[in-house]
Amino acid sequence: MSNIISANMIWILSAITVFVSFYWFLICPYKHWTKRGVAQGNPVPIFGHMLSTILRKQSFSEMIQMVYNIAPDSRYCGMYQFFQPLLVLRDPELIKQITVKDFDYFMNHRGFIPADCEPLWGKILILLTNQKWKDMRNTLSPAFTSSKMKYMFALISESAQQFTGHFLRKSENVITIEMKDTFTRFTNDVIANTAFGVEIDSLEDRNNEFYLMGKEATNFGGFMQFVKFLTFLIFPKLAKYLKITFFSKKVGKFFTKIIKDNIANREKHGIVRPDMIHLLLEARKNGWKYEESETLDTGFATVKESNIGKIATVKQKITDEDIIAQAIIFFVGGFDPVSSIMSFMSYELAANPDVQEKLHLEIDKTFKTCEGKLTYEALIEMKYMDMVVSETLRLWPPNGMTDRVSSTSYVIEPKDPTEKPLQLEKGDLVMVPIFGIHRNPKYFPEPNRFDPERFNDEHKVNIKPYTYLPFGTGPRNCIGSRLALLEIKTLFFHFLSKFQIIPVEKTQIPLRINRKSFNITAENGFWLGLKQRGSDKL
Numbered sequence: 001m002s003n004i005i006s007a008n009m010i011w012i013l014s015a016i017t018v019f020v021s022f023y024w025f026l027i028c029p030y031k032h033w034t035k036r037g038v039a040q041g042n043p044v045p046i047f048g049h050m051l052s053t054i055l056r057k058q059s060f061s062e063m064i065q066m067v068y069n070i071a072p073d074s075r076y077c078g079m080y081q082f083f084q085p086l087l088v089l090r091d092p093e094l095i096k097q098i099t100v101k102d103f104d105y106f107m108n109h110r111g112f113i114p115a116d117c118e119p120l121w122g123k124i125l126i127l128l129t130n131q132k133w134k135d136m137r138n139t140l141s142p143a144f145t146s147s148k149m150k151y152m153f154a155l156i157s158e159s160a161q162q163f164t165g166h167f168l169r170k171s172e173n174v175i176t177i178e179m180k181d182t183f184t185r186f187t188n189d190v191i192a193n194t195a196f197g198v199e200i201d202s203l204e205d206r207n208n209e210f211y212l213m214g215k216e217a218t219n220f221g222g223f224m225q226f227v228k229f230l231t232f233l234i235f236p237k238l239a240k241y242l243k244i245t246f247f248s249k250k251v252g253k254f255f256t257k258i259i260k261d262n263i264a265n266r267e268k269h270g271i272v273r274p275d276m277i278h279l280l281l282e283a284r285k286n287g288w289k290y291e292e293s294e295t296l297d298t299g300f301a302t303v304k305e306s307n308i309g310k311i312a313t314v315k316q317k318i319t320d321e322d323i324i325a326q327a328i329i330f331f332v333g334g335f336d337p338v339s340s341i342m343s344f345m346s347y348e349l350a351a352n353p354d355v356q357e358k359l360h361l362e363i364d365k366t367f368k369t370c371e372g373k374l375t376y377e378a379l380i381e382m383k384y385m386d387m388v389v390s391e392t393l394r395l396w397p398p399n400g401m402t403d404r405v406s407s408t409s410y411v412i413e414p415k416d417p418t419e420k421p422l423q424l425e426k427g428d429l430v431m432v433p434i435f436g437i438h439r440n441p442k443y444f445p446e447p448n449r450f451d452p453e454r455f456n457d458e459h460k461v462n463i464k465p466y467t468y469l470p471f472g473t474g475p476r477n478c479i480g481s482r483l484a485l486l487e488i489k490t491l492f493f494h495f496l497s498k499f500q501i502i503p504v505e506k507t508q509i510p511l512r513i514n515r516k517s518f519n520i521t522a523e524n525g526f527w528l529g530l531k532q533r534g535s536d537k538l
Contacts (some may be wrong), residue, residue, distance in 0.1 A: 007306040032076030032085040038138030039071035040078035048080025059513040061400040061435045068436025086429045092466035106404035123325035143279040153376040160494040166203040179526035183339035191334045259324045284318040298485040299386040306475035337398035343526040344396035386450035393470035400435035443467040502527040
């Protein structure tokens with residue numbers, strides 16, 4: 001009898017232990033926000049709010065919109081990336097407070113790639129923290145002013161004309177192409193030219209090494225890359241212990257060699273090109289300060305540089321490794337996100353022929369005014385072009401969210417009787433859900449409709465601050481916004497001066513977001529047709 005009682009007691013204790021362990025490790029972590037009086041929806045143990053995304057039933061952007069809508073009447077809500085709680089900022093004033101006014105408390109992004117796993121990546125601007133970030137931002141900001149964009153405009157325009165010329169040589173009445181692949185070749189060539197000092201034509205030489213290395217460096221959709229990403233995200237210490245690298249050594253060696261050889265060749269022969277390497281070499285040699293310019297800026301979506309990027313002197317020595325690291329991140333940032341914006345804009349122009357016709361009229365007028373030779377000033381003065389680009393960025397922002405890490409304890413004070421003080425601790429994460437904000441009908445009526453008139457002179461002044469954030473917010477906004485906008489506008493000017501973009505049999509209308517890709521893209525690709533203007537043939 002005693003043996004039976006002992007066995008039963010063991011089973012009972014085991015059951016209690018299992019239950020307590022289950023509750024402690026799988027239930028308690030998801031009470032983080034409810035204990036603080038913050039709405040958090042229905043997180044799933046282990047996965048939090050990520051289960052549908054992991055199962056590829058929901059895109060990452062759709063997940064952002066879902067959590068944004070958890071508490072429509074609140075200034076913030078809570079979510080979980082697996083076991084990690086994040087505070088989702090919904091209120092524009094709160095976003096301004098945390099990302100701008102109290103920036104010193106929320107200076108850093110979450111760095112999920114350990115620097116000693118990716119030594120070169122440990123030097124890139126987006127992953128730097130605290131004073132190192134400030135010094136590098138101060139160093140790089142003068143290279144991204146509107147005057148420096150004008151300096152590099154000729155190279156970008158040449159690439160756009162080369163790109164357009166490729167299709168002009170084709171004999172088909174309607175050329176059917178997949179736009180994302182096509183535009184990655186253009187962005188590859190522009191970044192190669194402006195950041196690496198290398199001239200390439202990836203439409204003619206489709207398997208050039210630079211393009212293939214770029215594809216590998218920016219491939220975030222493969223299964224192994226997905227597994228690596230999850231490991232870095234959920235088990236960063238394990239990734240560090242196993243020395244898992246996010247990028248192959250082959251990619252790092254390739255770009256390192258190109259930059260070092262290029263620098264050595266320029267210094268030996270006194271070569272000067274109007275590109276990013278030259279600007280950084282000049283900064284290393286002479287130092288520089290941020291100079292305000294009377295040159296026209298690149299558009300409504302351009303983010304303004306904070307005072308951090310305008311400090312008078314460069315505080316740190318720029319090494320070859322620094323130049324390589326920044327060139328690589330410019331490549332990653334320009335290769336996929338910019339080509340995605342171009343792809344979505346092409347789709348919207350094909351799906352909205354009235355918008356495309358109006359843009360054609362402005363392009364033709366500008367082309368005539370500048371006598372067939374596009375200038376920086378003529379491009380920047382194109383109001384409707386800017387409206388179309390701005391609306392594309394609203395509906396299809398390249399980055400659906402941005403985050404910040406609390407560097408110390410911080411209290412969000414209540415604004416109405418339904419709230420109470422919310423204490424954040426050092427290391428807590430906050431998220432700005434850009435995709436959700438951009439599709440909130442409170443800020444943008446009929447948010448799923450493509451309507452460039454939102455950004456005309458009459459309406460754009462009424463857009464509530466901190467509700468339009470295609471390139472982020474605060475001092476840690478995207479440093480390359482001017483370059484991205486200049487690329488997009490230059491390409492579409494030259495391209496649409498010769499072609500009309502039309503739907504074809506393979507075009508998916510309405511477009512659906514691909515749920516199998518971490519980056520925002522189309523479910524079945526961006527298949528569209530090019531019809532040379534002035535041709536009545538179909």
